[in-house]
Amino acid sequence: MTVERRKHRGTPPRSHAAARSRVSAAPLPAALGALAMVLAASGAMAADNGAGSPPTVTTAAVGVAQDAQGYTASDLRRGADPRTSRGGDVDREVLAEQTELQAEQRTRALAALNKKSEQRAAKLKTAAAKQAAKLRAEATKRAEATKRAEATKQAEATKQAEAKNQAKSPAGSPTAAPTTNQWVLPVAGYQLTARYGESSSLWSTVHTGLDFAAPEGTPLVAVAQGTVTEVGYEGSYGNRTIITLEDGTEVWYCHQAAMSVAVGQSVEP
Secondary structure (H helix, E strand, O other): OOOOOOOOOOOOOOOHHHHHHHHHHOOHHHHHHHHHHHHHHHHHHHHHOOOOOOOOOOHHHHHHHEOOOOOEHHHHHOOOOOOOOHHHHHHHHHHHHHHHHHHHHHHHHHHHHHHHHHHHHHHHHHHHHHHHHHHHHHHHHHHHHHHHHHHHHHHHHHHHHHHHHHHHOOOOOOOOOOOOOOOOOOOOOOEEEEOOOOOOOOOOOOOOOOEEEOOOOOOOOOOOOEEEEEEEEOHHHOEEEEEEEOOOOEEEEOOOOOOOOOOOOEEOO
16 A cells, blocks of 8 residues: 655645644654554554565655654654754744844944045045135135235336325436545444543543443444544543544544554454
């Protein structure tokens, strides 16, 4: 006798989960009864074929004693529960793989977000630098324009002043010749300690010159172009040097610490 598995018509086959649920829900006595029925069927097949043919048992007949997940009646007798045996191990592995995959996806998403943030920050920094450079260039341009305007204004004012002065001068009047022998001060960094015409017990009459007080060693210069006409010690005047200018004026340098010129020497400021 051959037992065949046929497709159900009208009613869809149950899922593996339903098969597992059905097997796990069956009590142990019911499972043993099912096994006895299978053994009885096997004996009947042996009796029917005893007339000279060997018994024939196909793979489909053996499959009756197994559930959809491959659990046999012996597994059920040992009390194996499909929900906590091999099926449970597979579920834990799948869960671990899904968790690892989610972690990798989250890591990649965070890396992409970080890269995007860095690119955005770089763009903002570049834009700020360009804006600052533009503002500096505009400020420099405005400063140069203001400077040129002030220079133009000053030149125009000078030109107008010159034109006004020329308008005031009589037509054909001679222009004054520039001074070529202008006097200068004889010493720098001085302090006047006595002036011309002052009276004091220090002098027999009024003071006849200007006293320029300066630190010892300060150099003296000629007040104008001239010639040295006298060098030497002269009593109350101390060390004295006389310079005669081109117009005949004599300039006396008195109370010198030292003298470094000679009679007949030409001097100038």
